[in-house]
Amino acid sequence: MNYYLDKETFLKLLLTLRAQLRGDVNLLLDTALDVAISDPLSKPAGICRTCRATWRTSVAGSVRDYIERLIDRKEALLYHVENALERLDNGSYGICQSCETHIPAEWLFSVPYTSLCADCHSKQAAA
Ligand SMILES: [Zn+2]
Numbered sequence: 486m487n488y489y490l491d492k493e494t495f496l497k498l499l500l501t502l503r504a505q506l507r508g509d510v511n512l513l514l515d516t517a518l519d520v521a522i523s524d525p526l527s528k529p530a531g532i533c534r535t536c537r538a539t540w541r542t543s544v545a546g547s548v549r550d551y552i553e554r555l556i557d558r559k560e561a562l563l564y565h566v567e568n569a570l571e572r573l574d575n576g577s578y579g580i581c582q583s584c585e586t587h588i589p590a591e592w593l594f595s596v597p598y599t600s601l602c603a604d605c606h607s608k609q610a611a612a
Pocket residue numbers: 581582583584585586601602603604605606
């Protein structure tokens with residue numbers, strides 16, 4: 486870890502980010518549920534549980550898909566944040582997982598959950 490990296494600062498940053506992402510996911514899940522409940526299409530009457538479940542997923546499908554994609558994205562980010570917290574714990578935080586150089590603090594401040602330096606990150610994005 487870079488000598489100028491303050492572990493506590495990044496721990497706080499990552500924990501805040503994780504709390505925010507968890508809140509976002511919960512909010513999105515609530516919204517997805519609201520969409521399912523307040524569906525503008527009338528609910529077919531007298532159908533079995535399984536059919537009702539199918540109906541729930543088929544109607545308002547596009548809105549739900551959209552929300553689910555948002556949830557997926559947030560959860561992917563959460564996964565990266567969890568990994569970063571693990572790296573903070575085992576002392577590998579701030580070291581590029583690809584070229585093993587120290588990641589500059591400015592880059593960590595803009596992407597605190599990154600496991601790659603800016604160079605390796607752009608190489609990977611371009612690949
Ligand atoms: Zn690198």
